[in-house]
Amino acid sequence: MLAVPVAALWLKADLLPGAGLAVTLKLFVVVALLGASALLCFHALTRRWLQSAARLQHFASALPAMETDIAEEGPPEIQGLARAMKAMAERVRHVVERANVELSRRETILACMAEGVLAVDTNLKVIFCNEAFAQAFSTRTPVMEGRSLYEIVREPQLRDILQRVVKTGTQEKDRFQLPSAAGRWFEARALPIGDQPKRGAVIVLHDVTDIERQEQVRKDFVADVSHELRTPLAAIRGYAETLLDGALEDRDNNRRFVEIILSHAIRLNNIASDLLVISELDSNAPPPIPPDRVPVLEVIESALHTVESGAALRGIQLVSADCVPCAVIGYRFRLEQALVNLLDNAVKFNRPGGTVTVECGPGGNSHVRVAVSDTGIGIPSEDIKRIFERFYRVDKARSRPAGGTGLGLPIVKEVVERMGGSVSVESQLGKGSKFTILLKEA
Ligand code: ADP
Numbered sequence: 001m002l003a004v005p006v007a008a009l010w011l012k013a014d015l016l017p018g019a020g021l022a023v024t025l026k027l028f029v030v031v032a033l034l035g036a037s038a039l040l041c042f043h044a045l046t047r048r049w050l051q052s053a054a055r056l057q058h059f060a061s062a063l064p065a066m067e068t069d070i071a072e073e074g075p076p077e078i079q080g081l082a083r084a085m086k087a088m089a090e091r092v093r094h095v096v097e098r099a100n101v102e103l104s105r106r107e108t109i110l111a112c113m114a115e116g117v118l119a120v121d122t123n124l125k126v127i128f129c130n131e132a133f134a135q136a137f138s139t140r141t142p143v144m145e146g147r148s149l150y151e152i153v154r155e156p157q158l159r160d161i162l163q164r165v166v167k168t169g170t171q172e173k174d175r176f177q178l179p180s181a182a183g184r185w186f187e188a189r190a191l192p193i194g195d196q197p198k199r200g201a202v203i204v205l206h207d208v209t210d211i212e213r214q215e216q217v218r219k220d221f222v223a224d225v226s227h228e229l230r231t232p233l234a235a236i237r238g239y240a241e242t243l244l245d246g247a248l249e250d251r252d253n254n255r256r257f258v259e260i261i262l263s264h265a266i267r268l269n270n271i272a273s274d275l276l277v278i279s280e281l282d283s284n285a286p287p288p289i290p291p292d293r294v295p296v297l298e299v300i301e302s303a304l305h306t307v308e309s310g311a312a313l314r315g316i317q318l319v320s321a322d323c324v325p326c327a328v329i330g331y332r333f334r335l336e337q338a339l340v341n342l343l344d345n346a347v348k349f350n351r352p353g354g355t356v357t358v359e360c361g362p363g364g365n366s367h368v369r370v371a372v373s374d375t376g377i378g379i380p381s382e383d384i385k386r387i388f389e390r391f392y393r394v395d396k397a398r399s400r401p402a403g404g405t406g407l408g409l410p411i412v413k414e415v416v417e418r419m420g421g422s423v424s425v426e427s428q429l430g431k432g433s434k435f436t437i438l439l440k441e442a
Pocket residue numbers: 341345346349374376377378379387392393394395399400403404405406407408409410433
């Protein structure tokens with residue numbers, strides 16, 4: 001600004017006629033000087049702008065890092081921009097922080113879930129796989145992103161359901177057994193990720209092996225009960241019809257037929273009583289009275305008394321040897337029922353003139369041991385692991401006529417386990433068996 005009056009003063013002296021050349025020269029010098037200074041100013045200004053722009057660029061590209069900051073300097077426009085960018089950076093950091101917290105929260109939830117969770121993209125490549133899913137398929141964790149689904153699960157059911165979900169974008173539900181997960185049963189629920197475009201699918205596997213097993217046990221149980229009831233019912237009906245059809249007057253057979261009906265009716269009664277006990281134990285409902293101190297010797301004597309007549313009929317001797325007074329905590333009537341079942345079997349599966357021995361005393365580790373042994377037919381080793389199953393009999397032809405229901409040992413097991421104890425068996429074919437109960441000492 002100052003240069004213009006200075007130049008005017010400098011030129012004024014030469015504004016005379018005939019000094020045209022000097023004025024032109026001076027004018028040229030003035031214009032050149034003005035141009036050079038304008039260039040210098042422009043350069044300085046541009047540098048400042050460029051430096052400020054570079055600082056803004058550095059700050060923007062470092063987002064959302066907390067360490068970088070930006071000074072509010074330079075031209076006012078740049079200062080305003082810097083302030084706006086600082087505010088924006090604050091908001092971006094806040095959003096990123098919240099997203100990170102949300103992400104780690106979700107990852108923790110997914111990692112803790114008992115259900116297996118797997119997410120795949122549209123090419124069935126793994127996006128995410130939680131610990132439970134990897135464990136179910138014995139896959140090493142962490143499962144890397146991008147791995148093919150087939151490397152983890154080979155079953156077509158799982159692949160098909162995921163493929164369908166990716167294709168149709170609708171959720172699907174199914175229940176299947178997966179051999180590569182040790183044959184366990186799963187309830188699978190698959191959902192698409194994103195609406196349009198589809199980004200893949202996520203599947204949640206809920207292990208329902210136990211539920212499936214229980215359902216199967218229940219179905220088998222109903223089938224077994226029906227089967228067990230059918231034989232005596234058919235026999236009762238058959239003999240009753242025979243009697244009505246004229247056998248009532250048949251003096252040689254009528255009594256025998258009625259006796260057969262009676263024996264089948266007794267069998268039905270036995271089955272009904274055992275089923276009642278089983279359903280009572282299954283219901284998990286505690287007996288109306290609280291558990292009490294049970295003197296084991298008294299229970300043994302009472303149980304022996306119950307089977308006395310049956311043993312006498314078969315000529316079997318009942319011996320209570322090495323019995324030390326002891327007590328357990330539980331229900332007297334249930335323990336007595338378990339012992340009667342064991343003694344009844346020991347008599348039923350004994351040889352004529354054989355012996356049944358009962359022992360009781362300390363079983364170590366604050367336990368009471370009660371053992372029932374016999375000198376009977378014994379149990380084949382391949383059947384031992386199954387005799388506590390409901391309705392399992394080694395020899396049906398032998399058990400049924402003897403009044404057996406196939407529920408005696410399952411009741412023993414349930415009763416003993418509900419009292420916090422255990423039951424085991426040792427047996428030698430043709431020599432005899434020994435059932436041992438261990439119960440917590442009172
Ligand atoms: P059951 O009503 O047939 O006796 P249990 O559940 O009490 O049913 O016993 C199941 C099966 O186990 C019996 O049918 C029998 O084959 C076998 N068993 C049980 N106790 C003995 C025993 N002391 N000696 C030989 N076999 C036995």
